[in-house]
Amino acid sequence: MTIRLPGAQLEPAVLNVGQSYVYAEQQGLLNRVATFFSGNPNSQQAVYIAADQKIQTAARRSGLTADAERNTRAMLDGMLTSLAFTSITVVFSN
Secondary structure (H helix, E strand, O other): OEEEEEOOOOOOOOOOHHHOOOOOOOOOHHHHHHHHHHOOOOOOHHHHHHHHHHHHHHHHHHOHHHHHHHHHHHHHHHHHHHOOOOOOEEEEEO
């Protein structure tokens, strides 16, 4: 039996800014004065965007898609073997 599946893919990173905070921020005196006078409530937006990009990059480099395909192949092999299939091939298309 041959099973053809789409290749594993990563969803875009989603950072929940409602439950996120900046643990530590270092600013010089001039940055603090500029922030005070700008009154920008979204001053942390750049930090969250950078964090989102770093999470996405780390996920791409981590091998998560290879793990997902390996786990899916093992799960299907175990399930179909228990149903008396003897020759099982799982093919992922990318």
